[in-house]
Amino acid sequence: MILRYSRALEPFPAPVRTLDALHLASIEFLRSRRQTVELLSYDERLIAAARALRIPLSKA
Numbered sequence: 001m002i003l004r005y006s007r008a009l010e011p012f013p014a015p016v017r018t019l020d021a022l023h024l025a026s027i028e029f030l031r032s033r034r035q036t037v038e039l040l041s042y043d044e045r046l047i048a049a050a051r052a053l054r055i056p057l058s059k060a
Contacts, residue, residue, distance in 0.1 A: 013052035020046045027055055 008018075008025035016024065023039075023046070030037045039050045040058035050057060
């Protein structure tokens with residue numbers, strides 16, 4: 001499987017850092033393939049972006 005990271009170069013609804021953009025782009029890719037993915041993070045900036053993208057957050 002070849003991941004397309006061009007999405008990471010596009011704007012996100014909230015400011016994110018480079019690695020955060022790669023994580024979010026990967027999650028969006030997996031979700032487009034109908035895979036269930038949750039994000040677990042303590043980073044408020046990443047959490048804000050995930051919420052804006054309607055990415056489920058893990059409660060762990």
